[in-house]
Amino acid sequence: MVKVLSLSFGSYMHNKILYNDIDIIEAKIWELQSILRRKKWEYLGAGRHRIVYRAPNGNRVIKIAHCVEGIEANKQEYLLSTDPCYRIQTLRFVNVPTAKVFGIGSVLGLSIISMEWVDSHTAFSLPAWSHNVDGRQVGINVDGEFVAYDFSMC
Numbered sequence: 555m556v557k558v559l560s561l562s563f564g565s566y567m568h569n570k571i572l573y574n575d576i577d578i579i580e581a582k583i584w585e586l587q588s589i590l591r592r593k594k595w596e597y598l599g600a601g602r603h604r605i606v607y608r609a610p611n612g613n614r615v616i617k618i619a620h621c622v623e624g625i626e627a628n629k630q631e632y633l634l635s636t637d638p639c640y641r642i643q644t645l646r647f648v649n650v651p652t653a654k655v656f657g658i659g660s661v662l663g664l665s666i667i668s669m670e671w672v673d674s675h676t677a678f679s680l681p682a683w684s685h686n687v688d689g690r691q692v693g694i695n696v697d698g699e700f701v702a703y704d705f706s707m708c
């Protein structure tokens with residue numbers, strides 16, 4: 555838990571202030587999306603908290619928080635993927651394989667994480683553990699493993 559606070563509390567506060575200003579946040583999200591489109595990133599979808607793009611010729615995505623809850627979701631997914639202690643404390647996902655998160659940061663003041671790309675469109679039978687994942691948001695990564703791709707507690 556200590557790690558959550560020490561991660562980057564300063565930028566978390568900064569982000570919260572930015573995210574509470576709806577006009578600024580909309581403009582920043584618009585700007586970042588137009589940069590990504592120009593650089594041929596592929597729009598994959600938007601959820602309640604994040605907008606997601608896939609890198610050209612790559613098997614990674616970025617998840618851009620579009621609300622305060624998205625900042626928190628990004629932090630939780632980063633910690634669940636990279637910190638075994640945090641994962642054990644978070645009892646809910648102990649038995650759920652999750653997509654790899656490569657990094658967390660901010661671009662134009664927006665919270666982003668970099669995550670491995672997961673194929674959720676090819677037909678597959680759902681693994682038994684998927685009922686523990688909200689909306690059964692699971693798929694297959696490039697190594698052929700079933701993983702959850704939306705696994706925060708937000």
Ligand SMILES: Nc1ncnc2c1ncn2[C@@H]1O[C@H](COP(=O)(O)OP(=O)(O)O)[C@@H](O)[C@H]1O
Nearest residue numbers: 598599600601602603604606670671672703704
């Ligand atoms: N790692 C990923 N690989 C491929 N598509 C993804 C990945 N993560 C998210 N997506 C796509 O982006 C959409 C929104 O992402 P999601 O993690 O569900 O955001 P939210 O937390 O806002 O619900 C998903 O419904 C899915 O279509």
Ligand SMILES: [Mg+2]
Nearest residue numbers: 601602691704
């Ligand atoms: Mg989702």
